[in-house]
Amino acid sequence: MSSKLFSPFKANGVTLRNRIVVSPMGQYSGDGEGNATDWHLMHLGNLSISGAGLVITEAAAVEPQGRVSPIDLGIWSDDNAEALARVLDFCRRQSDCKWGIQIAHGGRKGGVSPAWEGQLPLAEEDGGWTPVSASGLAYPGRADPIALDDAGLARVRNAFVAAALRARDLGLDVLEVHNAHGYLLHSFLTPLANNRNDAYGGDLEGRMRFPLDVFRAVREVWPQDRVLGVRISATDWAEGGWTIEDSIVFTQRLKSMGCDYITASSGGSTPEQVIPIGPSYQIPLAEAIRRETGIAVMGVGLITEPAQAEQILSEGQADLVALGRRMLFNPRWPWHAAVELNEPLAIPRQYQRCHPGMQRGDFLKPRQG
Ligand SMILES: Cc1cc2nc3c(=O)[nH]c(=O)nc-3n(C[C@H](O)[C@H](O)[C@H](O)COP(=O)(O)O)c2cc1C
Known part of the structure; x- marks a missing residue:
């Protein structure tokens, strides 16, 4: 029997040759x-x-x-798009896998040093900036953010639209809006970061309003024959925070507005989170969202x-699996998985002879697709 992992996944006009996704990192x-650099070319x-x-x-x-x-x-400028085009052109000459991009706003978690330098707040003279957020509540240990006013909300929404248009023009197959990990859009959703008292705060409806506005605006410009998804933190794993029940309501709304899939991630709003880390730890969240809403889910x-x-x-816990650190x-994990599950490999012809099944030095016929 052939595996589900290596079965194609089709959404709108996009067919993935298998269900293995490299998670955004x-x-x-x-x-x-x-701008993307030579590192991205290699990576x-x-x-x-x-x-x-x-x-x-x-x-x-x-x-x-x-x-x-x-x-x-970044994807805010023509230069950014050009630098990414160079990388994508190179990659597309090497393989026929599909390409997605995640568009994001770091919100109150922004303006810090890179991960390997501890994500510490940077002074302006060191390249930092005053972050913006849903409200003035700081992420512990980071700078006090400025709450976005109406003009700021419009600016950010337009920036997401401009990013989607650049992604469209780059010919990307999949667009994922980053609504997770405590970044700007998530900071509107969660009561842990949103204490606004206008139409964009308060009850669930108010807190969902800006992320839904952004999604609606992006949906209007993203081609119907491609794929548009949203990554959410399905729970804050914290008292008084965003919950899986909220995620189900949010997903139902996104689905009715034309969202093709949800990636069920979690956490990121507060260092107080208590995450039950272990194999597949977020899959029950994916499963609940899939079951309750019927949307395609990336675990x-x-x-x-x-x-x-x-x-x-x-x-049936998820429709796609995304792997990050693994x-x-x-980076050859899918080849190993194919061998283990007795599936043909999508392997470049230059490397065919590394296949453990190549006893006699002859060449395999790789599956295209
Ligand atoms: C180095 C690194 C960078 C990451 N960057 C992003 C990112 O840009 N956007 C995002 O949504 N998740 C990001 N993540 C989270 C991963 O996409 C993934 O959800 C997480 O690592 C859990 O999956 P894993 O256990 O397979 O790594 C990052 C993770 C790592 C390890």
């Missing part, structure tokens, strides 16, 4: 102006031949103060083994 390797080039059906590039900021660190990737979080990924899909540790 920030590289802190931009040039300081939001994404490498992942382009990984055998995954879809690679989603790291969070790309929709405006300069939407970065988390000053060397994050993510400590999926490391082919049999584990296969089980998640075959038991793909950095072993």
